[in-house]
Amino acid sequence: MNKKHLIIFSGVTLSLFIFIPVIVNSLMFDGPFTVKGTEESWISFFGSFWGAILGGIISGGLTLIGVYLTISRQRETDFENxxxxxxxxxxxxxxxxxxxxxxxxxxxxxxxxxxxxxxxxxxxxxxxxxxxxxxxxxxxxxxxxxxxxxxxxxxxxxxxxxxxxxxxxxxxxxxxxxxxxxxxxxxxxxxxxxxxxxxxxxxxxxxxxxxxxxxx
Structure with missing residues (x-):
């Protein structure tokens, strides 16, 4: 993974964070197919649901970035030696x-x-x-x-x-x-x-x- 891939990954993750709640809200309460239940209960459910998914993606991504940076630094150290x-x-x-x-x-x-x-x-x-x-x-x-x-x-x-x-x-x-x-x-x-x-x-x-x- 190079710097270009890291930038793309970060941009996609940030976009998901911003736009998924807006899209879900529009589909459930403003679109032609409304759902039963109160907004508060659905917001609480989807907050937990997407929080778990996005939290896993972000933590996994940060772990991947950390491993990549560690390996890159080790390679540079070996090269310098x-x-x-x-x-x-x-x-x-x-x-x-x-x-x-x-x-x-x-x-x-x-x-x-x-x-x-x-x-x-x-x-x-x-x-x-x-x-x-x-x-x-x-x-x-x-x-x-x-x-x-x-x-x-x-x-x-x-x-x-x-x-x-x-x-x-x-x-x-x-x-x-x-x-x-x-x-x-x-x-x-x-x-x-x-x-x-x-x-x-x-x-x-x-x-x-x-x-x-x-x-x-």
Whole structure:
């Protein structure tokens, strides 16, 4: 139940309190189907009857609101206690992603990129090295939020895709040595995906940080 539902519930309850006695009075004494008995006796009966019903609704509603507020506060307290570790993990993830992007950018071929000995297996080595860090970084992300986990997982997914593309292309000869460097366009395409992941990470951690400091 959110604030909108609470407002609606309160409004409906208040309306019932105000209008039901008026409607009942009109139907019983002013409408075409009048009832037997004095107004005093019927007012006393319906006062007890609707009082019991509305009292149950109101007390139940107040109990529900109290439980909701208690649970919400407990969630916020748990979040505030977890935030320092979440922020620390978020900073570590940011550092790893930034470092990975810088390493890959340094491997983008220049105009004259045909020095086989210099670049032999270098790019693939960097990718495989980054891949080895995946489990640790993804575990950090899982300790922050589902959105962070999915975002970081997509980062290492793009590294895996790049490795598969390189293995299935003509970048290597039969002994696994570069024949030609990976195309600059392909690397830049993957870097664009990775930079979007980094941007998403900033937004996710920014939202978590705002939530924390909002309650301070």
């Amino acid at each position: 977890k935030y320092p570790k979440m922020a620390l993990k978020g900073n570590k993830i940011e550092e790893r992603i930034n470092k990975s992007i810088l390493i890959l950018k340094s491997q983008i071929p220049e105009e004259n990129f045909h020095e086989k000995d210099k670049y032999k297996n270098q790019f693939r080595w960097h990718l495989e090295h980054l891949q080895k860090e995946a489990d640790q970084v993804i575990e950090w992300a899982a300790g922050i939020s589902a959105d962070c986990f999915e975002n970081v997982n997509s980062f290492y997914g793009s590294i895996n895709e790049m490795l598969r593309d390189m293995e299935s292309s003509a970048y290597y000869d039969e002994v696994g040595i570069f024949v030609d460097p990976p195309g600059a366009v392909n690397i830049e395409l993957y870097l664009g995906i990775m930079e979007r992941v980094l941007k998403n990470h900033y937004q996710i951690m920014g939202g978590i940080s705002r939530r924390y400091y909002k309650n301070r």
